[in-house]
Amino acid sequence: MSNPTLPKKVRIVEVGPRDGLQNEKQVIPLEAKVELIQRLADAGCPNVEAASFVSPKWVPQMADSPQVMATIRRRPGTIYSALVPNMKGLEAALAAKMGEVAVFGSASEPFSQRNLNCTIAESIERFRPVAKAAKDAGIRLRGSVSVAFGCPIQGEVAVSAVTDLVRRFIDLGCDDIDICDTIGVSTAGHTRTVMEAAAGVFPIDRLAGHFHDTYGQALANIYASLETGISMYHSSIAGLGGCPYAKGATGNVATEDVLYLLNGLGIETGIDFEKMFDAGQFISRVLGRAPVSRASAALAAKRAA
C-alpha cells in the first residue's frame, strides 16, 4: 500500500560497476564488467555509474573504463555516468560518450587531501573548467559531497561544511547533488538533519542520498531521507564496494535491499527486482563470494527450497 507522505517515485542511480568494483583487488575481466552494466540497464536502471576517469595509479581497477564504455551495448534512455576529478578525466569521459559526469568533493579538508590530493578550494577550481566543458558538451553534471555525515580522519563533520560544498556545486551548475555517507556512520536522526539542511539550499528533487552500509544503517537512513522528501538514491548491486581511501568502509547499500523496501512501500522505480537479483548473483559468481544483500540471500533460499 502506498504511503501518502513519501515520494511516489524514486530514481535509483546504480553505482555498483563504479563505487563497487573500484574497490576490488582482484582483476575483473572486461567482459564481466560489460555484462554487469548491460544487465543493470536491461533490468531498468535509469542511471548506471559505469566508469571512472581518475588516475589509474590511484584506482587501478577503473583503468579500463574507456574499453568498457567502447564495448557495452547501450540501452536507449539509460544514462551512463562516470566520475571525473579534473579536465583529463573530463576529456576521457567525453571521448567515451558518457551521458553524465560526476565531480566529487569533500566536506572535510583531510579527506579532500586523501581522496583528491588537494584542498577543498583547490578541488573546486579544478572542477570549474570540468563543469563548463560538460555544460558546453550538453551532458549532465553531478556533484558528490563526500563524508557529509562523518569523516574517517577528523570524525564529526559540521552541517555547515556540507551546505558550503552544496553551494559551491550550485555555483558550478550541477544538475544533481549527492549527499554521501562515505563511511556509513550516519543514523536516521542525523541523516534527517543533514538532508533538511541540504534541501534548504538546493531543490529537494535534485538531491540524492548515497549511503554506505558500514554500520548497517543505510536502509534506515534511506527511510529517514524518504520522509524528508528525497527521491533519488545511489545503491550498489549485491552491496559491492567500499572506498579505497576510507579504511574499513563497506559497500553501498545493496540495490536489491533498497528495491525490496521501496516495492513494499508501493514506491515506483521502474526496475525489475528479479533481473537485479540475477545481476547480483552474476557478479557475485565472478567475484567468488555471496552478495552482501539480505533480500538477495532470502530470495536465493526461497528459490533453492
Ligand code: HMG
Ligand atoms: P595527483 O597525483 O595529485 O595529480 O592526483 P597529478 O595531476 O599530479 O597527476 C598524477 C598522475 O596521474 C599523472 O600521470 C597524470 O597524468 C595522471 P604521470 O605523469 O605521473 O604518469 N592523471 C590522470 N590519469 C588519468 N585520468 C585522470 C588523471 N588525472 C591525473 N583523470 C587526482 C590527483 C585527482 C588525479 C588523483 O588524486 C585521483 O585520481 N584521485 C581519484 C580518487 C578516487 O577515484 N577515489 C575514489 C572515488 S571517490 C568515491 O568513491 C566517493 C563517492 O563514492 C562518494 C562517497 O561515497 O563519498 C563518489
Ligand code: MG
Ligand atoms: Mg561512495
